[in-house]
Amino acid sequence: MSNAVAAAIQILSGFLSDKYGRKRIHALSTLLAVFPPLMYALATNWTDLVPWVMLSGLATGLYIPVRWSIIADVSSTKTMASAYSWTNVSWLVGATVAPFIGGIVADLFGIRFPFFLACILRFAAFPLTLLMQETKRKPKPQRTDRNNEKTGVTDRYLLTLAMFSLINIIQGIGMGVNGPVVPIFVARTFHADYTFIGTLYAIGFGVASIIVQIPAGKCSDRFDRRKIMFTAFLASSPFFLLFAFSRNTLELILFMFAQNAILNLSWSPFQTLMMDATPSSKWGLVNGVSATTFWIGILTGNALSGVLWDNYGMTTPFYVSSIAIALSVLPLLLLKETKTKA
8 A cells, every 4th residue: 555655646746846846845755754653653453554554655655756866966977876876775774774673672672662763763864854955956958959859859758768667667567576475485485484584685685785786886887777787687587586496595595685686786777877868857757757667567566476376386476577577678679878988
């Protein structure tokens, strides 16, 4: 429900940030995010959670396109890849460490206490959003020497956005179709406990994603970004399938680590090429569409996951995941590198 609300609001959030500025939407989303953890802690039944889960999705949907647009706004072409890489590192470090802290705090003080802590930390971030300056760039006047030049620019921008959106949908399906079944597969096949499953995600996703962010940014600066994405998509796809044929828990960790480390090499090239290939006056909308199409893919994959598992066997979602990640290279063939050769 939270993801559905977030997906529904992201395009509007990006559009509004282009029209009215990033700062106010960024501050509003941060403030709205303060309340759900507090209300989760005070809930007495599942129906109490519903409005706050929806509010959490609203805050997330408002925040995501604005965040990526702010980074693009304050970066130059030369520094954008590094800025995205370091932002991802900071987010991933928090996301990797937080579950361990939450588990320890829950064991010491009770299951509700981590939600109070989350509320305090989110509220602490709110004043920082008020100190930020508006980053939205003023649109530059476009000189048109021919009557059809402006139409050509618009057509290229829409084609570019369509190709990146298609990549997001295909990869979202690939990730969404195996996401729900991975913990079940691991628990049933290897009789793993929750501690191992948490460790698997912490290393296989968290650490794997963190260590490649800075190299990915440097590669994005030096090489053709389409080729980096092409290589990362194809090279990572077999590991989504190999995971289902792991013979022991060490192979589970290694295959998950490989699939996420290799695929995450594409994130900085993906984001910077998308920004470079679209007008800065549309960055909020572009990031909103990008985030929404990815979540559409995720939700579609989630819906398919159980059907494939129940009707075609527990390895089928992993086959579909691997094929989808590999097929996501196809839209790259219609994209162009925007960097000029030195």
